[in-house]
Amino acid sequence: xxxxxxxRKLKAFVRPCPALMAASLYLAVACMAAEAxxxxxxxxxxxxxxxxxxxxxLLARLExxxxxxxxxxxxxxxxxxLSVGSGMAWTSGFPMNVGGSGPSLVNAQASMTLFDRAQRxxxxxxxxxxxxxxxxxxxxxxxxxxEVARLYLEAENLQKSQQLADQELQSLERLAEIxxxxxxEGRMLALDLKQTSAELARARHxxxxxxxxxxxxxxxxxxxxxxxxxxxxxxxxxxxxxVDVPANLEQATGIALGKHPSIERNELQMRANRYQMRAAKxxxxxxxxxxxxxxxxxxxxxxxxxxxHFERHNGQVGASFELPIFTGKAPRAAAEQANVEEERxxxxxxxxxxxxxxxxxxQFRDMEDAKAYHELTSLELxxxxxxxxxLLARSAEGRATLDxxxxxxxxxxRKWVEFYRSRAQAELAALELLxxxxxxxxxxxx
Numbered sequence: 012x013x014x015x016x017x018x019r020k021l022k023a024f025v026r027p028c029p030a031l032m033a034a035s036l037y038l039a040v041a042c043m044a045a046e047a048x049x050x051x052x053x054x055x056x057x058x059x060x061x062x063x064x065x066x067x068x069l070l071a072r073l074e075x076x077x078x079x080x081x082x083x084x085x086x087x088x089x090x091x092x093l094s095v096g097s098g099m100a101w102t103s104g105f106p107m108n109v110g111g112s113g114p115s116l117v118n119a120q121a122s123m124t125l126f127d128r129a130q131r132x133x134x135x136x137x138x139x140x141x142x143x144x145x146x147x148x149x150x151x152x153x154x155x156x157x158e159v160a161r162l163y164l165e166a167e168n169l170q171k172s173q174q175l176a177d178q179e180l181q182s183l184e185r186l187a188e189i190x191x192x193x194x195x196e197g198r199m200l201a202l203d204l205k206q207t208s209a210e211l212a213r214a215r216h217x218x219x220x221x222x223x224x225x226x227x228x229x230x231x232x233x234x235x236x237x238x239x240x241x242x243x244x245x246x247x248x249x250x251x252x253x254v255d256v257p258a259n260l261e262q263a264t265g266i267a268l269g270k271h272p273s274i275e276r277n278e279l280q281m282r283a284n285r286y287q288m289r290a291a292k293x294x295x296x297x298x299x300x301x302x303x304x305x306x307x308x309x310x311x312x313x314x315x316x317x318x319x320h321f322e323r324h325n326g327q328v329g330a331s332f333e334l335p336i337f338t339g340k341a342p343r344a345a346a347e348q349a350n351v352e353e354e355r356x357x358x359x360x361x362x363x364x365x366x367x368x369x370x371x372x373x374q375f376r377d378m379e380d381a382k383a384y385h386e387l388t389s390l391e392l393x394x395x396x397x398x399x400x401x402l403l404a405r406s407a408e409g410r411a412t413l414d415x416x417x418x419x420x421x422x423x424x425r426k427w428v429e430f431y432r433s434r435a436q437a438e439l440a441a442l443e444l445l446x447x448x449x450x451x452x453x454x455x456x457x
Contacts, residue, residue, distance in 0.1 A: 049229075050238075051245040054163045057236060058455045061159045062152055064237035071151040078144035082137035088124040089134070091301075095119045102312040113314075115306040125330065126299040132290035139283035143276045150272040155235070156455060157446045161439060162232040167246040168435040169225040172428045176218035179424035183211045186417040193414070214421075254441035254454065260375045263448055267371045270449030274363050281356045288349035294342035295335050303328040371447050378440040385433040392430045395423040 052060070062068055100114040112118060124130065190204045229243035236244060257263035268274065305326040308314050315321040399419045405411035445451040 049243045049245055051247050053247045053249045054160065054251060055455050056247075057159050057163050057232065057244060058156050060236045061155050065155050065235060066237060067151055068148075068155055071148040075141075075144045075148050078141045082134070082141045085130075085137040086134045088127065088130055091121060091123045093119065093121045098306075100312070104313065105317055106312045106314055112304075112306060113308065114312045116309050117305075117307040119305040121301070121303040123301045124298070125301050126297070128296040129290045129293040130298075132286045132293060136283045136286035136290065139279050139286065143279040143283065146272045146276040146279065150276070153272070153446050153449070153451055156451055157443065158235055159232070160442050160451075162228055162235060163244075163246060164435040164439050166225065166228040166232055166244070168431050169221055169228060170246055171431045173218070173221050173225055175424045175427045175431075176214070176221050179214050179421050180211070180218060182417045182421040182424065183207070183214050186414065186421065187211055189414050189417065251438075252454075254438060254445065256378065256441050256444050257375075257448060260372060263375050263444060264368055264371045266448040266450070267367050268364060271363075271367050271447075272449070274360065274367065277356060277360045277363055281353060281360070284349055284352050284356060288346055288353070291342045291345035291349060294338045297335075298333040300331045300333075301328075302331050367447070371444075374440065374444045374447050378437070378444050381433070381437040381440040385430075385437040388426070388430045388433040392423075392426045395419070395426040399423050 096118050098112060098115045098118055102114060106113050187204070187207050190207050194201055194204045226243070229245065230241060232244040233239075233242035238244075257266060303326070305324075308321070308323055308325060310321065399416070402411045402416045402419050406413065406416050442451060442454070445454055
């Protein structure tokens with residue numbers, strides 16, 4: 012029996028007891044996590060999967076659908092409404108109303124708003140808010156893509172660090188064996204051996220922390236991708252395209268101000284608010300509605316006895332006019348609320364633009380710093396690799412000890428770890444700048 016079948020039987024058995032039911036649910040989640048698969052994906056594949064099935068993305072799409080449905084509801088009065096029914100009834104005496112009209116075999120009614128200035132502005136307002144909701148989804152896509160990139164680069168760096176940690180451990184273990192032999196021969200103090208053992212223990216602790224961080228990051232990445240509980244994502248070996256960032260800070264700031272979804276959404280909200288204000292101010296305009304009706308009468312309802320002329324087929328088409336005279340205080344209050352909201356949105360737009368400039372400047376400088384640090388770690392790695400090469404040559408000539416060689420190898424492994432970490436930081440900083448300038452999703456679609 013698989014775990015799912017066992018869980019179903021366990022839930023059926025413990026259903027009468029709430030405490031056992033809670034325990035069974037915990038066991039179900041644990042079993043699912045134990046059997047959760049691991050999948051190897053590239054960065055682009057992770058972004059595509061997250062955009063398709065991430066929970067926040069699905070909620071953003073539902074919000075957009077809800078906004079579109081609300082806009083259709085607001086525009087409903089301009090749609091033609093047609094209803095067909097029957098008011099059949101047996102009549103004794105004078106034919107009276109059935110459902111608002113005389114008794115009839117068939118009754119059809121049609122209505123539609125022809126002119127309503129206030130409602131028209133409400134429709135335009137709803138459309139602008141629907142467009143703003145779509146931009147909220149765009150912003151959520153950028154947020155999810157950035158979160159995936161951050162977790163992926165961190166997992167990729169930790170995978171490489173884990174491999175290098177094993178190399179460092181091997182070098183330190185060989186170094187400990189060499190110094191243990193040297194202490195036995197009396198050529199080294201016991202203190203040096205203790206220091207080597209402490210360094211080896213620190214390296215093992217770092218390796219353990221790296222493994223734990225790697226597992227946590229892989230599971231977090233699987234969660235963001237919308238995978239089942241406990242599923243882990245392993246980063247694939249790939250040669251990604253270089254990140255093409257704006258050439259300078261002025262260019263980056265200009266692009267960010269022109270494409271930032273928060274600014275565009277705020278502008279749409281301001282336009283919607285203006286339509287709301289105009290709708291409130293149009294409450295005194297007349298409203299014109301189309302009215303039409305058709306009825307099929309029958310003689311057994313006594314129409315021919317109480318009216319001079321009997322007509323089986325009856326219809327009328329016309330329009331109703333409604334002219335508000337006293338509209339009360341509500342429209343003026345609604346206009347004042349819209350005015351206050353416009354002032355708030357203007358202030359928010361001012362702060363948004365300042366925030367975009369500030370964040371873009373910070374991210375551009377952080378990217379430059381990350382690139383400079385990556386260049387530094389690259390130079391330090393070259394020095395460490397060259398030192399190992401020199402010591403290997405000297406060791407072959409008998410001019411360098413194995414002790415020195417293993418120390419150099421351990422140092423080279425640490426420099427590799429710093430190199431990969433700085434490379435991930437530089438790439439992440441460049442992607443964050445692309446996210447700020449609205450170019451992140453375009454990069455992943457190349």
